[in-house]
Amino acid sequence: MMTDIQIKAVSKRFAIDRSEILALDDVSLTFPAGSFSALIGPSGCGKSTLLRMIADVIAPSTGSILIGDHPPGKARRSHEIGFVFQSASLLPWRSVIDNVRLPGELSNKQGSRSPEALVDLVGLNGFEEAKPAQLSGGMQQRVAIARALALDPKVLLMDEPFGALDEITRQRMNVELLRIWKETNTTAVLVTHTISEAVFMADTVHVLSAHPGRLAASIAIDLPRPRHLALLQSHAFNALENQVRAALFAKEIASGR
Amino acid sequence: MTGPIDHPDASLIPTRGQVVRQRLDAATRAVVFFVVALAIIVGLWQAAIVSFDIKPFVVPTPVSVLVALNQDWPKLGAALGYTLRGTLLGLLMSTCLALVFATLFTLSDGVARAVMPLLIAIRTAPVLAIAPLLILIFGRGQAISIAVVVIVSFFPILVNATRGFRSTDANALELMHVCGATWLQTFFKVRLPFALPAIFTGLRAAATSGLLSAMLAEWLSGAPGLGTLILEAASFRKLPLMWAGVVLAMTVAFAIFALTVRMERSVVK
DSSP states (O other): OOOOEEEEEEEEEEEETTEEEEEEEEEEEEEOTTOEEEEEOOTTSSHHHHHHHHTTSSOOSEEEEEETTBOHHHHHHTTOEEEEOSSOOOOTTSOHHHHHHHHHHTSSOOOSSOHHHHHHHTTOTTOTTOOGGGSOHHHHHHHHHHHHTTTOOSEEEEESTTTTSOHHHHHHHHHHHHHHHHHHTOEEEEEESOHHHHHHHOSEEEEEETTTBEEEEEEEOOOOSSOOGGGGGSHHHHHHHHHHHHHHTHHHHHTTO | OOSOSOOOOGGGSOOHHHHHHHHHHHHHHHHHHHHHHHHHHHHHHHHHHHHHTOOTTTSOOHHHHHHHHHHTHHHHHHHHHHHHHHHHHHHHHHHHHHHHHHHHHHHOHHHHHHHHHHHHHHHHSOHHHHHHHHHHHHTTSHHHHHHHHHHHHHHHHHHHHHHHHHTOOHHHHHHHHHTTOOHHHHIIIIIHHHHHHHHHHHHHHHHHHHHHHHHHHHHHHOOSSHHHHHHHHHHTTOHHHHHHHHHHHHHHHHHHHHHHHHHHHHHOO
């Protein structure tokens, strides 16, 4: 019942002022069913572009994407995609619970968890009737996660969901997100620009290089789950961080800068 | 780690009751200020007449205006009812029309580019100049009042609504797309609510000129409304009656404005 995501030789060109920019160049990847993957890379490496192509927000120039057996468009229309944006993007006139109810109102599907249960899952019980403006950034992002999970999505796509949060809140949210992901059996893809976040969360960290965006390395993270914050201080964790860092800065390291 | 840490206290969020009480306090204060300001203006008016010895055929006294308002109330009330009906129907119609056009403009830039110059042309043609044509089309009854109100008030609502529909938060639109929402769902659940403040800005601008437009139509058509009553009172030098009509028109225009503000408050949360 779990779904994998296959990226097959995907390239993406953007036209900017009559010149063309190659944002992604021939990227092939598989996100196994039920896994947690991280995409990391410098800005301009096309990691957000790739995520938005999986979500059928933009179309690849060449190549194809499959979510299970279906192209992204079909998956999107059957409400199989949960997406968490960098900004929480809550509807400001709706209360917390009504924001979580939104995906259900847009389809005739019903998730296995009620909106109330989802608000509870992300740790916001007591705030059902609060308006987004009354919540902190971290709490708003919790609502966005609950909303993304409303219809039991087969894939959960997150575009730097905690990028706007402070370091302390972000690490706490990371732990929470792992707990939530474990309870929902979705295939999760996290776009991030923080090395420790990528290593802490993922089964595999895919490193992209920029201009043009190419897959530079895929690093398996064989740390045991469940993962706790204490892990951040372990040698194994640091070694994996260094491995990701080496892949990210391969050019600079080679040229001695 | 069990509970989330980044929580403020839920009890700090004001309850519905507290919000209502705050609003009521504000409303009471506004009424008190208004009554005081009105009393001062009327007092100055009376004092000016007495101290500068202004003749009643130039400016009538507040008392005589009040007397006229009381004596001629049946006449004034009937005229007001006539004008108000035209104003409200006109405003309702122009709001509906403006929202339909703004929606079309949001759907297609081509439609906007083709239709907008025509609308601007209609809006800028002086009503006095096209009056004979309007009277030919709409007759001399209520219809022409409605038509003039629509012509004058349509444009501000349209421009603001179009801007509102187009300034929808891009993230919210992307969210609706990812959630597999249809165009109609996106329109009613996201575009319209985001546009409401802008729509009401247009409606407020239109509402203040609505009554005036209806009276303008009566000056052209001679229909038995407040505009005609004021005009006739002026030509028969019945200054207290004329001023009673003017005060009534101002009060009602203010009431319509206040009504749109109230509607905005109850709709835009």
